[in-house]
Amino acid sequence: MDPRYIDGRSVSARILAETKAGFEALNGASGRLVSISIGDVEEIAVYIRNQARGAEKAGIPFDDQYWPAELTQDECKARIVEMNDDPSVIGIILQRPVPDHINVRSLQSAIHPLKDVEGMNPASIGNIVYNDLALTPCTAAASVELIKETGLELKGLEVVMIGHSEIVGKPAAFMLMAEGATVTVCHHMTRSVAAHSRRADAVLVAVGIPNFLKADMVKPGAAVIDIGINQITDESGETRIVGDVDTEAVVEVASWVTPVPGGVGPVTVSILMRNALTAQKRQIAAGWIAG
Amino acid sequence: MSAQVIDGKEVAAEVIETVKSATQKLIKDTSVTPGIAVVIVGEDPASQVYVRSKGKKATECGFHSVTHTLPEDTSEADLLAMVENLNNDAAIDGILVQLPLPDHIDEGKVIQTIAPEKDVDGFHFINVGKLGTGETETAFVPCTPAGSMVLLRKALGKSDLSGLNAVVVGRSNIVGKPMLNLLLAANATVTIAHSRTQDLPGLCRTADILVAAVGRPEMIKGDWVKPGAAVIDVGINRIPAPEKGEGKSRLVGDVSYEDAAEVSGAITPVPGGVGPMTIAMLMANTLTSACRRAGVEAPTY
Numbered sequence: 001m002d003p004r005y006i007d008g009r010s011v012s013a014r015i016l017a018e019t020k021a022g023f024e025a026l027n028g029a030s031g032r033l034v035s036i037s038i039g040d041v042e043e044i045a046v047y048i049r050n051q052a053r054g055a056e057k058a059g060i061p062f063d064d065q066y067w068p069a070e071l072t073q074d075e076c077k078a079r080i081v082e083m084n085d086d087p088s089v090i091g092i093i094l095q096r097p098v099p100d101h102i103n104v105r106s107l108q109s110a111i112h113p114l115k116d117v118e119g120m121n122p123a124s125i126g127n128i129v130y131n132d133l134a135l136t137p138c139t140a141a142a143s144v145e146l147i148k149e150t151g152l153e154l155k156g157l158e159v160v161m162i163g164h165s166e167i168v169g170k171p172a173a174f175m176l177m178a179e180g181a182t183v184t185v186c187h188h189m190t191r192s193v194a195a196h197s198r199r200a201d202a203v204l205v206a207v208g209i210p211n212f213l214k215a216d217m218v219k220p221g222a223a224v225i226d227i228g229i230n231q232i233t234d235e236s237g238e239t240r241i242v243g244d245v246d247t248e249a250v251v252e253v254a255s256w257v258t259p260v261p262g263g264v265g266p267v268t269v270s271i272l273m274r275n276a277l278t279a280q281k282r283q284i285a286a287g288w289i290a291g
Numbered sequence: 292m293s294a295q296v297i298d299g300k301e302v303a304a305e306v307i308e309t310v311k312s313a314t315q316k317l318i319k320d321t322s323v324t325p326g327i328a329v330v331i332v333g334e335d336p337a338s339q340v341y342v343r344s345k346g347k348k349a350t351e352c353g354f355h356s357v358t359h360t361l362p363e364d365t366s367e368a369d370l371l372a373m374v375e376n377l378n379n380d381a382a383i384d385g386i387l388v389q390l391p392l393p394d395h396i397d398e399g400k401v402i403q404t405i406a407p408e409k410d411v412d413g414f415h416f417i418n419v420g421k422l423g424t425g426e427t428e429t430a431f432v433p434c435t436p437a438g439s440m441v442l443l444r445k446a447l448g449k450s451d452l453s454g455l456n457a458v459v460v461g462r463s464n465i466v467g468k469p470m471l472n473l474l475l476a477a478n479a480t481v482t483i484a485h486s487r488t489q490d491l492p493g494l495c496r497t498a499d500i501l502v503a504a505v506g507r508p509e510m511i512k513g514d515w516v517k518p519g520a521a522v523i524d525v526g527i528n529r530i531p532a533p534e535k536g537e538g539k540s541r542l543v544g545d546v547s548y549e550d551a552a553e554v555s556g557a558i559t560p561v562p563g564g565v566g567p568m569t570i571a572m573l574m575a576n577t578l579t580s581a582c583r584r585a586g587v588e589a590p591t592y
Contacts, residue, residue, distance in 0.1 A: 126416030184482035
């Protein structure tokens, strides 16, 4: 692979192997990782498949549950609360999207912080703000991991985060801040994104627009982390997955670029598994399960 | 001097007036009286002054106000038990434990024991997290950043900060980090800078909104300020003032006020800027909590 690309798959393989070793040191996973999909989730089947594969590599039993769309909010919540109390469940993943009648925030809050492997409970987010980086939102954590992979020193690094979503942009900003970076958060109401991104040693993009980040928006030598996943149909009528970065042009300016696919995506899955290991350790420390 | 001076005392007084009249209405309509409990451990003179002024302000607002003064050698377990009691006390909407606590007590543990729905300081990690995820309708925003945002809205005459660059200097849990969330929620583009930032003066000069919260007296110089910028100085530092006589001191902010006032469009003085807003927002948060208990809408500021 062109050394200017950061190979997410090899980073992911390393993290999964470390996670597997971590579980072995605890005499194996204490229980299973539950994935909850509510209603029709055809469009995210590939993500669930990737998570199942990651779990297998990390040595965690993966239980992918498909709940009927007719379940009410209260019924969903009751099932989650039951899993909170079930010692054979290490962690709970709530797949999105959910049907319209389900309040996803409220369900995420129902997942106990010790089982919140996706880092989506407000308590988990609050912990990140307080620099407790144990159960972090996976995509944000994967992005930080990939910047570290470049060897750049995060202390004092100028980082521009484009996109301020609650799932990626904001937690990534807090995590990078905790590592000592100077962080600027840009979004669709920013007057000139380029004026900010051109000054950055590292640029992270999560806007959901193909080819959003162009070569003239990047400082020579910077690291570019492409968090976008967009499906496009090219001239030949074929559909493929691209990120938010005009990768072929940007790679000529930047020192590092994460490819899509094969960049942030696989690392995200491996962080989910690492979070499951952390969750098990915390449950042991809290006396929920035997060590 | 060209800058508009943002008078925190005046804005704080307006907030208190709103709280007072909304409290009267709340009591009349629902017979719910906002209740605040302040807990202080030990006899630190500065803390006693703060606690007294909070109690006085609460009474002025028409709140039910109780102060618990515990001896310096109170055990952590006893303090936690008192917090639990207040969590269960239906007459109390806001619980405030005055910091710092004596060394033998774990501050974090005490704060995390306060019920999030009574944490009017906004320090519980559930409230911190909700601010991050934008669930502000059920959260409490920490008082100093909340007050800073009120001042900023007054100074700029608008609440939508789209297209504006904000630079926050300082990344503390109680000011810098909540400011990032609040400014983003107001659509500003936000940079959080700190002691490790490479070219801090240069970065500050890009700011349409400059928030200083580092705790270093007069660190931010006038030539760091972009002409016309709005400057919010959160710092309160005591420095020697030999010109006032031997052993005298005075309060200054993190911004070199005289020079910055020449350049900026609007600026908060120290004292009399952000300071008075903090206690006003504490009262506002307590009223909000009572309104949530009564099931009525709380005023905005």
